[in-house]
Amino acid sequence: MENITEMLKGVLEGCVLEIISRGETYGYEITQQLRELGFTDVVEGTVYTITMRLEKNNLVDIEKKPSTMGPPRKFYTLNAAGQEQLKIFWKKWEFVSSKINELKTNKIKRREVK
Template identity: 65%
Template structure:
């Protein structure tokens, strides 16, 4: 699938929130997880900028822990604000996707 980046704007951050909400995890693993899920072109740099933004906006708790196979990892988990933001994200997603799908079906 060619160039999905514009369409991911505004949703990729929510996806990262969702992954973190599932379990405490870190940037490199989040990137791999998103790739597995079909977001194949999402690259580390993108995820790290999102994580720094989440941290700056106070949506996550951060803990640095050593790794046995490389440099230390920064583990992220959602705090209250993060969980609320995640809920808002899914509400928005449901709203918008419903409307877009309706537009699509009315055309057909």
């Protein structure tokens, strides 16, 4: 699927939170998982800006560990604030996606124009 960039805005961070919530992981692996999920155009740089934001907003704990496959990895885990944020994200998603599906399935009616 091409050009879904704009549609990913506002949801990608939530996806990253969800992925981290499954167990400690690091930027490169998060990118891989997003790609496996179907968001094939997501690149490391994008995930990096998101994890930086999570750090800045104190939503994650960080631990640096060596890797046998390359340079050291920065592992992230969600802290309490991050879990709270994740909950809020899914609540927003439920709201927005339900409204859009409502629109899609034609439930809103035309207002009369005088």
